[in-house]
Amino acid sequence: MLSSTRFRSWRISRRTLGTLAPFAKNVVNIVEVGARDGLQNEKGAIIPVETKVELINRLARAGVTNLEAGSFVSPKWVPQMGGTADVLKGIDHLPGVHYSVLIPNQRGLDDLFALLDGQPTITDEISIFTAATDAFNQANLNCTTAESLKKLVPVAQAAQDRGLRVRGYVSVVIACPYSGRVDYKRVREVAKELLDMGCYEVSLGDTVGKGRPHEVAEMLEEVKRDVRVEKLAGHFHDTYGTAVANVLTALEHGVRTIDSSVGGLGGCPYSPGATGNVATEDVLYALLGSKYRVAGSNGGTIGLEDIVDIGWWISEKLGRPSASRVVGRLHDCRYLHLHVALSEIRFILLVGRYPMFQKLVSKSYVYDPRPNYPLLITAKRYWIPDASYDNDALTLIFAHGTGFHKENWEPTIDDLQELLLRRGGVRVREIWSIDAPNHGDAAILNENTLSWGYENIFQWEEYARSIHSFLSGFGTGVDVDFKSRNLVGIVQHRRRRMLTVGYYPQIKFHSVIFCELMCMPREYTGPAGNMLSSGAEKRRDTWPSKEEAYKIMKSRGVWSTWDDRVLRLFIECGLRGLPTLDYPSKTVGVTLKCSRAQEAACYRDGTGSTRGYRLLGSFVRNVPTHLIYGAIDDYLPAAVKTDIIDNVVRGVENLASFSRVEGAGHLVNPRGLAQKIYDALNTPLGGIGAKL
Incomplete structure (x- = not known):
């Protein structure tokens, strides 16, 4: 019998090989970062664990197979990431879906390992991160780039020894908010070091969102001198409205994995002025009818209509409009008109x-x-x-x-x-x-x-x-x-x-x-x-609201087995506000039509x-x-x-x-x-x- 560690390592290698086959076939892999990178910079009240769990579950049901579920970072510095352990415990963990967590340091890894001791299958992947400039790392991690890489080596090794996949991030690959234009040679060197310590893939982040397509092309060509392109992913913020164009540029230069965030959620606490990530909806729409096919669960794809619906829902939860241009175009078409x-x-x-x-x-x-x-x-x-x-x-x-x-x-x-x-x-x-x-x-x-x-x-x-x-x-x-x-x-x-x-x-x-x-x-x-x-x-x-009715039905009885589109339409179009002839004295809540x-x-x-x-x-x-x-x-x-x-x-x-x-x-x-x-x-x- 294979030991637990050996078995998980075998599974990792199978999945790694699995990412290479789509690369040759113009299949694009989406890494959905909304629940972590998207929510970490939200101001105001702390987002409830239940909302994060529902967001992740909805995304998985829409066909997303790679999701960031949270971060084991100190809530003192990033308050919205508190409760990540509870999020991991609460999500449905659909087969074939990978729920990764960001690990900033050894302390975060120790907290994750303590969780894995009781629930060893709660996640199979971590992400580690650094930046291409010393100035950004000093602001973010209080150390230089070289020092941060040195600290990450034992983290990556311990995670792999535990049977976990490790993904790397390089921030500010185009421009740095503290030091200006970035040396692409340094991006190449940092990406290679992350791969050398065992990362299966490195995501290159235009954290500030100032990158333009020709700059993305130049950066990628420099990085590809030492790094195989199938090991790279693109991570673009939309501060200047060029994120979708940069995604298409990255694809044309051989990248086949794109990080995106439902509803365009995001921003970086250590990158002043940076807005959200490229919206998942906008990426999906941009690729419709193109030579590329977006990979989804069970050999399918990711449902654009489902993602639009989710983007609208989470934006309402956060009390602000969606940053997605697709959702903006369809803001009058939510719920019963959405599919049309x-x-x-x-x-x-x-x-x-x-x-x-x-x-x-x-x-x-x-x-x-x-x-x-x-x-x-x-x-x-x-x-x-x-x-x-x-x-x-x-x-x-x-x-x-x-x-x-x-x-x-x-x-x-x-x-x-x-x-x-x-x-x-x-x-x-x-x-x-x-x-x-x-x-x-x-x-x-x-x-x-x-x-x-x-x-x-x-x-x-x-x-x-x-x-x-x-x-x-x-x-x-x-x-x-x-x-x-x-x-x-x-x-x-x-x-x-x-x-x-x-x-x-x-x-x-x-x-x-x-x-x-x-x-x-x-x-x-x-x-x-x-x-x-x-x-x-x-x-x-009767239910307090349509939202509460959805939450209850989604978790109970035969309703929980329904196609999510059917359940949502059942609630949106099959429930009505109170009072009614049957409930003349009730003025709050909803009931069946x-x-x-x-x-x-x-x-x-x-x-x-x-x-x-x-x-x-x-x-x-x-x-x-x-x-x-x-x-x-x-x-x-x-x-x-x-x-x-x-x-x-x-x-x-x-x-x-x-x-x-x-x-x-x-x-x-x-x-x-x-x-x-x-x-x-x-x-x-x-x-x-x-x-x-």
Whole structure:
């Protein structure tokens, strides 16, 4: 058996080799420094440990694999770095993610080792630092550059003996706030000494943020005389607005690792006037459509929309605007409009190749079908202004599941758009997502009406009726002739939402895609309905704020397993402020738009499920039908799925397509579901249409 130290050293060497392969393939590695270098210079109140933990966890979930988690420096000198040990204990420690800590001296290393004695896997990497000038080191470390390097040798050696990776930093590689222009030869010498003492990589920092692209190029060419470029990283501050340009220059000169900070957080306590690091959002945006690909977790990339969201969130926490130019451009697009706005940014780069994605926009509508139907309808439209379409272009109609709302489809819509962009295939004219009358925004508009007779049982046929009324044009508020459109219904979870058989006028559908269809025989509906309605009535439905609701849900129960984009939209668009009819005396906090009573009323509807079960066989014979299930039979019993396929549909050969989303259960993940929807939309149907 390998000893602990030997095993960890082996793991280090594997990861070191792993950084060399992307180098040859124009893959860019991001080291996210926001939680350490970004926060260390924040003035005012000390940032809570909980906020730092949430920031790091959010970044890791967004695909970041290399993060600075904090620093074992004296809180007397850098107060914001107090509590780093608690931060390391509190973060989730996702597999494949490296959470490094800055170690200034032997005392800091001793504090880390004391922590590792009790929790040996809490981190696998440290960073050490010095500067290219004596003046900066005197201000920062009270010693010369040579003296600081001498002190770092035993620190680096002890860390490596313990099985830790060591990364080096060289500050002020372009200009020093105390001594002016820096001698690039000295940068080369210091970088080489750090590598010689065992650092696997050296990050070259334009700490003052005065560097210009030609100066970065000159500095790198000098350093490369003694140091292999794959051992170098770029670290640029944006004081003079040149950070992104300097990043691109570094990449052109062979560097493949870039330090960046979400929201442009940062500044150096010992560099007067220096502003934040280059924003991670701005780096990601700058590389969109280029020859470079940003590496992320699990072989993927880092989600730009997620990073923008995180940058906005942490900036709000700190009580100031984000320094990111991307976030600044999108400041009106946070939360429910975020995915649409970012799609516009991403797709604008490929105008001409895929013209349907030139300018994706969205708009929310209130549709009034009265007197033909008593409940108001809310819907959201995603479309391309001024685009032209042929007759085969599809209009997608999304219907959500119990307890959700129309915006919860946005991550799937966003991921579907990415697939259409990359792979082509069918053309989509526009997309609509419609709230059930007692869910989402519609629940607020219909609050009084729902209290007049829908409280005990809300039949899901009401959702089907509302969709039929909306598509038929029997009302005001939406000026679209759906009867002339090539419609595809995409339905999540329950009952017979799209089975609007018997409603007139009939609506022609190109096809229907059922996702985790829950129609079932009566022997299943009774027990399931009782369990679900009882759970809905007992669930927590008030929180002090949306922020607190997110924190609670993210750490508990089934919510903690959701795609973070879905959870955020669930909270932002599915919660409302108090008071309400259910809580007339509460004036502070938030509650569900779809109340507990209304959710329970939906689960008490047994006829919708059984009627849908009886009609499904006939429906499939007349309407091209795609069926998508999660591969994990967690919520919907395998017996129900088998019964539908074997006894109701009478074999998958009678479906337009049948598929399962790998690794997903009843609450199917957006990316996997988008892939299956994309496949279904591109399945040849021979031009068959149907009327519902």
